[in-house]
């Protein structure tokens with residue numbers, strides 16, 4: 529398949545080159561900027577994060593994290609994550625990002641599932657959802673996280689399946705996959721204060737599931753900061769203390785086990801996706817806008833605002 533099929537999204541190689549180039553520019557601009565290889569995927573691709581510290585920010589400043597592309601076809605999340613690197617260099621960065629960079633170390637893990645990305649690219653974005661979404665062993669990496677201690681999984685749609693081949697197949701055991709196990713080791717080692725995890729498509733915010741009222745209220749306020757800073761389209765927060773279940777998703781593990789304020793941002797709203805194509809010519813175009821820029825511009829200040837607002841709170845325990 530030609531590379532034009534997913535234009536303007538970058539090939540796996542272009543994506544890595546772009547990150548290298550931006551990291552080099554950040555160093556030239558006086559940032560402390562390091563590319564960290566924190567593990568390898570099933571197929572041996574490097575798992576990479578970029579650690580960024582603005583001039584004048586000490587190495588004891590709190591660390592915040594942006595993750596993307598844990599699901600193979602969700603390239604728009606990767607664009608937003610890379611957009612943060614570009615915006616950090618821009619003379620007119622969005623105000624919440626400038627404020628965030630003045631107070632925190634920003635870590636960006638722009639592609640948590642490089643095998644899924646490469647497979648999606650090789651297939652020109654065509655295939656059934658499990659074929660594009662999973663890692664190379666057929667696991668939905670965002671159902672492969674451990675449940676919080678004492679939590680149960682209710683048999684609700686999307687809560688994770690034990691049947692290989694299902695879109696939400698959770699794998700043999702929590703953290704059975706190198707992509708999740710390596711990221712969890714990074715989470716444990718770095719002690720991130722907050723994390724925004726980018727997905728598509730929905731136009732919704734899913735904070736970590738919490739049952740205690742203070743944490744629930746905290747997430748309402750953090751999500752309000754996110755929404756208030758979205759440029760045009762504000763996403764709906766979906767959260768309930770009662771009508772929800774633990775599913776083995778990243779945010780719940782980050783909050784309950786790693787003490788990290790954590791939100792899932794589903795970019796590219798349902799309505800925009802169906803306005804783009806009532807019947808998408810390839811599954812890829814259900815998940816990704818033909819022009820990523822308006823959605824990068826829309827979501828990037830909101831993501832920065834969520835992380836910034838978290839700095840005014842103690843870490844969840």
Ligand SMILES: [Zn+2]
Nearest residue numbers: 599602727728
């Ligand atoms: Zn996703």
